[in-house]
Amino acid sequence: MKLIIAYVKPFKLEDVKLALRGLGVSGMSVGEIRGFGRQSGQTEVYRGAEYQVEFVPKSRLEVVVDDDLAEPAVEAIQGAARTGEIGDGKVIVVTVDDVLRIRTGERGGDAL
Amino acid sequence: MKLIIAYVKPFKLEDVKLALRGLGVSGMSVGEIRGFGRQSGQTEVYRGAEYQVEFVPKSRLEVVVDDDLAEPAVEAIQGAARTGEIGDGKVIVVTVDDVLRIRTGERGGDAL
Amino acid sequence: MKLIIAYVKPFKLEDVKLALRGLGVSGMSVGEIRGFGRQSGQTEVYRGAEYQVEFVPKSRLEVVVDDDLAEPAVEAIQGAARTGEIGDGKVIVVTVDDVLRIRTGERGGDAL
Amino acid sequence: MSAGDVAWVLTASALVLFMTPGLALFYGGMVRSKNVLNMLMKNFFTISIVTVVWVLFGYTLAFGTDAAGVVGGLDHLGLRDVEGEALLFMVFQMMFAIITPALISGAVAERMRFGAWVLFTTLWAALVYPLVAHWGFHPEGFLFAWGVRDFAGGLVVHINAGVAALAVVFVLGPRRGFGREAIRPHSLPLTLLGTGILWLGWFGFNAGSALAADGVAVNAFVTTQIGASLAALGWVTAEWRRTGKPTTLGAASGAVAGLVAITPGAGFVTPLAAMVIGLAAGVLCFWAVSLKFRLGYDDSLDVVGVHLVGGVVGSVLLGVLASSEVNAGVTDGLLFGGSAFFLKQVVAVVVVMAFSFVASYLLARVVEATIGLRASEREEIEGLDITLHEERAYVVGE
Amino acid sequence: MSAGDVAWVLTASALVLFMTPGLALFYGGMVRSKNVLNMLMKNFFTISIVTVVWVLFGYTLAFGTDAAGVVGGLDHLGLRDVEGEALLFMVFQMMFAIITPALISGAVAERMRFGAWVLFTTLWAALVYPLVAHWGFHPEGFLFAWGVRDFAGGLVVHINAGVAALAVVFVLGPRRGFGREAIRPHSLPLTLLGTGILWLGWFGFNAGSALAADGVAVNAFVTTQIGASLAALGWVTAEWRRTGKPTTLGAASGAVAGLVAITPGAGFVTPLAAMVIGLAAGVLCFWAVSLKFRLGYDDSLDVVGVHLVGGVVGSVLLGVLASSEVNAGVTDGLLFGGSAFFLKQVVAVVVVMAFSFVASYLLARVVEATIGLRASEREEIEGLDITLHEERAYVVGE
Amino acid sequence: MSAGDVAWVLTASALVLFMTPGLALFYGGMVRSKNVLNMLMKNFFTISIVTVVWVLFGYTLAFGTDAAGVVGGLDHLGLRDVEGEALLFMVFQMMFAIITPALISGAVAERMRFGAWVLFTTLWAALVYPLVAHWGFHPEGFLFAWGVRDFAGGLVVHINAGVAALAVVFVLGPRRGFGREAIRPHSLPLTLLGTGILWLGWFGFNAGSALAADGVAVNAFVTTQIGASLAALGWVTAEWRRTGKPTTLGAASGAVAGLVAITPGAGFVTPLAAMVIGLAAGVLCFWAVSLKFRLGYDDSLDVVGVHLVGGVVGSVLLGVLASSEVNAGVTDGLLFGGSAFFLKQVVAVVVVMAFSFVASYLLARVVEATIGLRASEREEIEGLDITLHEERAYVVGE
Numbered sequence A, B, C: 001m002k003l004i005i006a007y008v009k010p011f012k013l014e015d016v017k018l019a020l021r022g023l024g025v026s027g028m029s030v031g032e033i034r035g036f037g038r039q040s041g042q043t044e045v046y047r048g049a050e051y052q053v054e055f056v057p058k059s060r061l062e063v064v065v066d067d068d069l070a071e072p073a074v075e076a077i078q079g080a081a082r083t084g085e086i087g088d089g090k091v092i093v094v095t096v097d098d099v100l101r102i103r104t105g106e107r108g109g110d111a112l
Numbered sequence D, E, F: 001m002s003a004g005d006v007a008w009v010l011t012a013s014a015l016v017l018f019m020t021p022g023l024a025l026f027y028g029g030m031v032r033s034k035n036v037l038n039m040l041m042k043n044f045f046t047i048s049i050v051t052v053v054w055v056l057f058g059y060t061l062a063f064g065t066d067a068a069g070v071v072g073g074l075d076h077l078g079l080r081d082v083e084g085e086a087l088l089f090m091v092f093q094m095m096f097a098i099i100t101p102a103l104i105s106g107a108v109a110e111r112m113r114f115g116a117w118v119l120f121t122t123l124w125a126a127l128v129y130p131l132v133a134h135w136g137f138h139p140e141g142f143l144f145a146w147g148v149r150d151f152a153g154g155l156v157v158h159i160n161a162g163v164a165a166l167a168v169v170f171v172l173g174p175r176r177g178f179g180r181e182a183i184r185p186h187s188l189p190l191t192l193l194g195t196g197i198l199w200l201g202w203f204g205f206n207a208g209s210a211l212a213a214d215g216v217a218v219n220a221f222v223t224t225q226i227g228a229s230l231a232a233l234g235w236v237t238a239e240w241r242r243t244g245k246p247t248t249l250g251a252a253s254g255a256v257a258g259l260v261a262i263t264p265g266a267g268f269v270t271p272l273a274a275m276v277i278g279l280a281a282g283v284l285c286f287w288a289v290s291l292k293f294r295l296g297y298d299d300s301l302d303v304v305g306v307h308l309v310g311g312v313v314g315s316v317l318l319g320v321l322a323s324s325e326v327n328a329g330v331t332d333g334l335l336f337g338g339s340a341f342f343l344k345q346v347v348a349v350v351v352v353m354a355f356s357f358v359a360s361y362l363l364a365r366v367v368e369a370t371i372g373l374r375a376s377e378r379e380e381i382e383g384l385d386i387t388l389h390e391e392r393a394y395v396v397g398e
């Protein structure tokens, strides 16, 4: 199994979720992070002076999928999160040793 | 070494912590996430109309342990976080290449 | 490629960022977590009684780097985040199967 | 006026001014966190805009020497010859002229540009409000002269603003996602705080409209308290029965609906009549705020459902419950045989709604045609605070 | 009453009404974020409930023609024959009848069901408050007639509410985790805001109780300011010495404790005496709020420690420091040789405590036996806002 | 004084007291979340400190029998023989004595220790404020006697506090990171709420300074409303032109700048003159707040840019626009041929600035030399709330 971590533009999260659902992905976990990268942060004004916020708010989603679903999921995420502008984000794939569903104790694929 | 990631119901976090302490796990890191899955979110009312929040707030904990402690830790988490209801959450195990304690520069098991 | 996860004291984040930039690391993702470990939390007063907060707020950063940059990055983080006091935090290294840049679809090193 | 009367009207004026920041918080809590500053700013800046307009010519258009019952003359341009008691009356009325357009900001929340708001408010405060104020408040305004009564602004303030809100919303269109996703208040405590401030200020609004510290002021004070309380009770009870849950937003909205509904009659009806008006307003406005979903217009923070509907309920029920015993300045309502007065109230409601709707609709079109009304899609998605004001409401962890 | 007196009592009434939203924020900031809306709602809704009860029969039970010194007659049922100055007095007193039960909400925070609160408050406002108000405020109430004095509600409001809070807490039981984990305020800025509003409103509460804009009002105004300031000073100094840290919650609680303690004597003692009362209240209440941990009752937001203890301190010290020179309406206190008056004050404190405790305890039992008092474990864990009101106080990042 | 006058001054006193919590929120919203409680605490505790100082000897030093035009005698030590109207005047003036040092807290935000603040404020309230108040407000104070006029505290309150802020900042030094990183407000809604409260309170501040409910009070009320509105308009317009963005912080700061600037002349100038003063203050203060970055002193929340500059603008423009027609108590300004009066106003500004700067600088040095002024680096980094008060402003998710 694979753990897919993706940083996406917050307003794209909705689309990404739908795309993953489309693949039959049952669930996911989402947090907020401050992203640093090529995309420059928002300009803000304070006391008549403009300055740039260093980071960009991004949504960070984690989804565990079976190996065969990994590639389709990555592509689904890209398709849904893409705007073509700098700052669209990254998708990271990591191998998972094991997954367990707390409620039932099921392991591996059954836990998803 | 293993990195264990678990999504649990927030009010179970306390018990999970105690269970891990019981195993001699020295520390952990906890964040908040929005969980999407089988469990349906809370109902809210707005202007006389009821609707369901799509996500469920969950606590996400990360704990790094030595290989031999991994399985016991996973079981401890399950035991402590389980309510038997949908939405109890998942436990994910990932292999760690290396760990370092910033203060001392210790590596591997000593870093924990 | 490697995914480096580090828990550091929030006020050290700035230095860590600069250190990584120094290595030519193009970006990173930062979140806030509650840290449990040896370092004891802040004392607070409520109604004339003092008590200790169990956790310590920490910054959690994630950075993906090419294999050859992993070790230098880990050392850079340690160098920048170290105060020598308990609670300086940990650095965790995990192997990444693949990375993708959403905007361009580039994979692997090019995606960074 | 005795020093006591002056003391009370000064106090009342201060309390009414305080209502606009209160309204800003009431509305600000109901929008999403990315738009709260824009909401606050629209209200605070309206104070500045209307103060200037009112001083320069708004006051004289409303309260200058009457011309054909329609508008005031220019004799008080730039406050010429406005001194002493007249100056006090001018500033008390100024506070009404300020909050009326401010009320509209709730309907256009989260999508109307700030610049467009500034232009629209300036025009509205200059061309619409003074006329309606003249008709309803000036002794020779055609509605007042005809016998219509509006103690503290049911017609002039609430119906006027409520129907204007509806007109602007038609031009502006709904927020992205309206109807599909639930757009939730980002801070109900802020909204409750605003409610408390509005309730406080409304005592100045209604009891101050007696322009004296006398029995009429006391009666208006008491009916105001009763109207607000009963409407909150009515609204919460209604929603409790429908959804099984009493909500804080319901309690807050109900209180405001009651304050709106008692405004036209505060000095003209008995405390017990105020119970009826409050209860009716609470139940009817609760029902009214659900209309927008069914009819599909995005009156974002329910200016129509609360101020227009509440104002109509109050103005019409005044036609029923007005008592010349409470106040010799009004003729008896339907209940006491005054069918004529009742009809006049209904006609007045229709007249003000018609005029204000058309005028506001045209002004909105003018603004749209000139500088544009609506924020871009990107601005709306990222939020008006950061895109239009380059500020962030909340910065934590620094 | 001159127009000046009416102006002041109208202003004071508005300020006292504003205290209840202020109290809502003061309490709301002290609870956890999952329960803040429930806290606000309990307070706001209490305004509605008590307004109805007071208008219908509460007022006449308290201030109707005296029956045996115990209760008022039904001559003013539904405000019959309550006009002019009497109407003004009615609404000023209404605000006291509202905030008194609202004070209790702080003790039962985070676990009492909303429905149970509604029922309890209705019963309490109908059966307990009017009686105590009659005894302490009505010229023929047995305590007042006997010579006991309570300028603005030390007995009638604060001791009454404080002891009722204790009684209800006994029936309700502690919050989960009370004593084990520290249950921290979720927003101290909200609490400080509430403190500011309470302080403002208290000028109306105390100086308004003179029912005139005269020297007594001025004296009450000054002693109120001094009492609050000295108590904040005393509380913060005491905790600074004990814990080494001065806290904002301490400053806020101290100020309120001082306002409570000066309430019974505001119009009866000199400014310097007010310094003594304030200082004593600050130090003693700081000590008192720690009792709940030792004795193990969960008076969640310290209604007992602040209002009961503060009220007792103030009422008893009034027995010591009352000066007939300041106000001919009171007899000299112990310090000036008035031992009789001192004893009467002590007796009055005991009487009110005994009655209010028993009555409140019984009412709480009745509610428990009928619809139940307490939220379920799940509701308490997940929070009353989402489970009882299906609302969330703060929604960020949308 | 008639009951009406008493009613108004009581109301005004309550409103002015409310300004200090308002200021606490205004400032509290502008600091980082780790320092907000310290900011609130400094303001609230100042109320306690100054109340004690003022009652014991501050009042008599300011308003006791004049000695050589420089200071008041000790005849009213501990409020001896201060009764009735004098007692009312005492408490109204007390509120001014409270908010003046509180204003300074904005300049030293986020780095001055709480203990140091307590000591400094005590000394300043005892030694600096009473003198300046005597000079400007006491009939025999040398400035007043010479013909200088300061209606409600442009010199005594704002210039005095603003220049003191500058002096303390010189001793204290800048915050870590000042100039390098942008230190952003953590909650602008809190700041806007504070602005609303300040605006409300300012009606008491200025119109209350007439000490009667008369025409002068009305004029002051109107000019206050106009000054605030125009300055907000001026500030926002200026920044809109410079940065292309109108900000809520700009609107809030502009309103306060206008309230400051109109303070010295509120009862002495016409409404139209108030427009000029407000507009000038808005534009000039907007320009002034950018100075600190260029000159490198860390006046954290712009006490100098808003209160000092605004106070100077208002006091000097009063020298130009004062009209004896508006108020017989003032001589005509430059515009009406009163060059003498203009010069006196300028001299008074210089005198107060010189004295207050030197005195405040010395007091700051004394505190630094004794208990130390500044928080440690660790305290500053981790935040003053948790390190000095062991409290956290916001605790979410519990």
Ligand SMILES: Nc1ncnc2c1ncn2[C@@H]1O[C@H](COP(=O)(O)OP(=O)(O)O)[C@@H](O)[C@H]1O
Pocket: A007, A034, A035, A036, A037, A038, A039, A040, A056, A058, A085, A086, A087, A088, A089, A090, C025, C026, C027, C028, C029, C062, C063, C064, C065, C101, C102, C103, C112
């Ligand atoms: N090396 C990295 N490690 C972890 N996260 C990264 C890294 N580089 C970028 N990110 C994340 O991806 C987001 C987008 O990257 P950015 O360089 O701004 O644009 P793009 O995705 O178009 O290359 C950043 O805001 C950050 O959250």
Ligand SMILES: Nc1ncnc2c1ncn2[C@@H]1O[C@H](COP(=O)(O)OP(=O)(O)O)[C@@H](O)[C@H]1O
Pocket: A025, A026, A027, A028, A029, A062, A063, A064, A065, A101, A102, A103, A112, B007, B034, B035, B036, B037, B038, B039, B040, B056, B058, B085, B086, B087, B088, B089, B090
């Ligand atoms: N495929 C997944 N990847 C990542 N997180 C998941 C995934 N499926 C579920 N989760 C997390 O686990 C939580 C519980 O899952 P859910 O399906 O609701 O109930 P259960 O754990 O009983 O199967 C979700 O709220 C979400 O945070």
Ligand SMILES: Nc1ncnc2c1ncn2[C@@H]1O[C@H](COP(=O)(O)OP(=O)(O)O)[C@@H](O)[C@H]1O
Pocket: B026, B027, B028, B029, B062, B063, B064, B065, B101, B102, B103, B112, C007, C034, C035, C036, C037, C038, C039, C040, C056, C058, C085, C086, C087, C088, C089, C090
């Ligand atoms: N086993 C662990 N797994 C995950 N995170 C950990 C673990 N141990 C410590 N941490 C994180 O590292 C932080 C610092 O650890 P701590 O034991 O307090 O001090 P030190 O880093 O000096 O050993 C903790 O606050 C926690 O966030």
